[in-house]
Amino acid sequence: MRELLKKHRKDIIIISIFLVIAIASLSLTLMTRENGEKVRVTVDGELVGEYPLHLDATYELRGANPDTEGEVTNILVIQDGVAYLSYANCPDKTCVNTGKIKYTGQSIICLPNRITITVVGDSDGGVDLVS
Amino acid sequence: MKNTKKLATLSVIVALAMVLSFLESRIPAFVAIPGIKVGLANIAVIFTVYKLGAREGVLISIIRVLLVSILFGSTVSLWYSLAGAILSLIVTILLKKYTKLAVVTVSVAGGVSHNIAQIGVACLLLETNIIVYYLPFLLLSGTVAGIAVGVASALLIKRVKLEGSR
Structure with missing residues (x-):
């Protein structure tokens, strides 16, 4: 398991970056929205x-x-x-x-x-x- | 691989990609946002790029988009799908050629770029930027779907043996 993590360290970092950006921008959108007129x-x-x-x-x-x-x-x-x-x-x-x-x-x-x-x-x- | 054999193999993969597209169109949208989908057909494209090569991948992807648009879509959805397919294809091929990243990562990058291209084309066609609001939703769905598609593709690439393939 540790070897696998080591071998795919770059992959894990890249996918995590994608997830973090997505979740951060999504929460920002959801928090700042309000009912329209x-x-x-x-x-x-x-x-x-x-x-x-x-x-x-x-x-x-x-x-x-x-x-x-x-x-x-x-x-x-x-x-x-x-x-x-x-x-x-x-x-x-x-x-x-x-x-x-x-x-x-x-x-x-x-x-x-x-x-x-x-x-x-x-x-x-x-x-x-x-x- | 001999030409006839190659033709047969590519035809089977195109048929498979179309079945996957059709299956996907039967899945009811679970979120009320257009553009959110799993991208099942991308399994066939990634498989081809890794097993048979970049040129074959381009062939499969473009033929699939053309056929699916003729059968189930409209002229507008053709441009829309084509833009997504081409950008995700370019990203997939470049990452495969120049990096040692795992199939899953390549698939995630491909999925996200697919969504970005579609939003871009929609903005151009409608001359508006309102769709940018949905980018965060598409980023997240693209990443999650990309992981699923990537795992499936990686398994196939590992298990399926094609005669004369890499």
Whole structure:
């Protein structure tokens, strides 16, 4: 066992560094997050709307997918302070499976329709989380 | 290895990689974050790089991504997967060639770089940096998954004998 440790000392150190960085950045993210005020919706990089999280509603989104021009591509639901997508017309459904978001910085992404939905705070855009 | 034999061996590995990809797509996401997955198909790629060589590894990886995207994905997911596959492949090949690190470590580095490449492409495609928020989650999942994939690959590399392989 000791020989094995000695032989793979470098490997153990490298993997530990990966784990430490991952766990440290993860705990930092989890500790600094707070409930968001609204969601910001962009299509193809452009802002199309901001919807408050405290208002229960359903919004039809039209993504920028050349195959389904002008159709409703995704349906955004806001309910009890959380936002989620209830429908997507793409095959992979990653955005629907992303589930519910409510903390600033969290987002739902639909790559095929080029839609992003991000939770932001009251004043700022939650940008200081990533900048 | 003779050409016909090599062709047959590579075909079997591609088929295996695709089965692993399919299996993985059947596993329900246990965390609600896109991009978190085990990367089972990487077992086939690492195995090939170590057993047959770098060129064969590139071949297997790219053919797998193309086939899986055609069968189960969309055009967008093709770019996304291709970026991840290529960066992780480059890291795997370079580490194998220039260091004496264990397969598990190479696999971890490959897994993490795969996730970073995918986040990078997603940022470029969507012209946004919001996804960077998820980087810590992907770092952790990439490391843990990389360890699992690395252990499986190391066992296979040790136990499976291919005629004429290294």
